[in-house]
Amino acid sequence: MEEDNSILVDIQLLSRSITLEQGTSNESEEKDDGCFKPPPAKKACLATTSTAEDEKSKLEVRLGGILCCAVCLDLPRMSVFQCTNGHLMCAGCFNHLLADCRIKDNTPTCPNCRVELSRSACTRNLAVEKAVSELPAECTHCGRNFPRNMLENHEASFCLERPTPCQYNVLGCDWKGPHREAAAHEADCKQRSLSASEILPFLRSEAEKAETEKSKFSNFMNLLSYEKITFNDVQMRPFRTEEFNHNLYYETTRFSAFGCLFSINMRLNDDRRDTHLTNDRYLSYQLVLRGKPSPPRFLVHFSIVRGPYGGMKVLPNVAQHEFTETLTESSWNLLPLVDSAECNRLLANRNIDFRIVMSQQPVSSL
Template sequence: MAEAPESEPMASSSVGAVRVDVKDADEPLIKKRKITDKEGSDKLEHRLGGILCCAVCLDLPPAAVYQCSNGHLMCAPCFTHLLADARLRDEAASCPNCRVEISKTTASRNLAVEKTVSELPSECKFCTRVFPRHSLQHHVENTCDDRITSCRFACIGCPWRGPAHEGGAHELECAHPGKSAADVVSVLADRDKRYRDTYNQVLDLLSYEKITFNDLQLKPYRTEEFLHKLYYETSRFTAFGHQWVVKAYVNKNQRDPTQSSQREITYQLIVKSKMASALAVQWVVLRGPYGEARLQPRVCSHTFHDAAPDAAPLPLPLADEADTNRLLSNKAIHIRLIMFLSSK
């Protein structure tokens, strides 16, 4: 009977070796499962937050993420704040980490970081539940049971405000739907009066005989003092047979606006030509065709004459105060000025 070749017994030993290898390969899987628990996940999220945070405020960017030429990250508010500070100091803006020069042309968006940050978990400020950052705002504004809401009958005077999950019970007991028309009509009349006054004011202005509008650029200039202050001024323009300019200042011409966290732009309408008689003018400042910030329309008025050629400085009516730095970071502020000449 032929003997088996000497090489055959090696098969059993090789199987054993494979079994040992498989057994050894199983052990890291067990260790990996122990590490991948909630604590490890939180640590990973914390590390990612530290890596992807803004280099200025050290917080995760809420939306757009900019980077310098060396890759250091900045959120959009801090980026515009750095550019605004540089404009106020009359110097080039630089990255706070590596000091390389930054501007709107040299800095670039980092879309990979923006998408990564949008997937990181964040806690709801009302119910403390955790959601991806890209869906958190929708939850807070529309679906959170603990968000603060108003009563469904607020339009007829109910002042109640409370958690959304208590709104249904309140509306069942709310006394305002059962009020008589005489009780409700006063609330509706007050609200109608506010809208009617605004509507009538606009119609009255548009019915004026003399109306003019100009699209203006407020360009930055420097005073000739020892400490150069930043101010903005338009080119001269013609309206109602006279020459005018608009000037603007930061924080009411504060000596060093970079030392203040709150910033405000005030503007002033000035007539530059001699006047034979007084002019009662009303005007509205709106966002220009190339403007980046939304303005709330407010009607202003002043009677211009030789003794009072300058209107009082007024705050630029920005819809969002955060747009102040965005305007200061630009090369010019674009506005549309609509002027109405009051009849005597």
């Protein structure tokens, strides 16, 4: 009997422990269900959000593939042109394509459908330009995504990772780093502790640069101050040499100035061969006297500027030449365009329009 009672007690204790363990496990399950497992509605909400983001990114990728340039296969950053069949090209590739065909004397065609391209046949697609401006693009400095219409302003003014030179660079400091580190560097910049004799060479270099720019401005103002001054709006037309390679050159019709007839010649890359294989393109020009000089000897200052037609982006620069009966052609002068892209834009046009300002220096001052 005693053994039976002890066994019964052990069974009761075991049942109680099992009951307690079950209760504890139920409480933990209820706790887990309440704290760590999101409700079904929340799960669905999270899944819907992630799916929407994935679909949005896929849509952006698909739009980027559809709206990209047919030449460089990249999304345009500026104007978008299209051929008669609707294939898209960014402004830089469009101008470069027309310029290459102008140099090689070929007919420009669309890289996709081979339809003929021209300034008159191709049009801008404003809807695509607006759509591309809203697509996200990655900042080249910090890697964050911004709409393309905001990206340029962000990279230039607001990005903390944008390259920024030290404010003491005029004193010879060559440090250039992220904008967020500029203040810390400038506080410890060694150029701040230089003596006057050590700073003087850098200041002289900056003064020489400023003097060069000042002389350009002074020369142009002197051009406008002479007694005899005139200007003509002229148009460059393309021609081909009679050589085997048929090099491209430009020439204007004759125009009158100071009782004489003049014309302007222009050439590409100083008549070097295979200019269509290089991206570094420039134009040079010369002023030519047609006929006998009157008076027999006179000095002309001249400068090419942007006229009312064409919109040439050219920097101010004044050239001069003394015309005589034997010296009727000036030396070749570099046309100071802002960059090679502007040269391609001019070559892409059928004609090049600009204005030339000329002044005749009095003979007595020669």
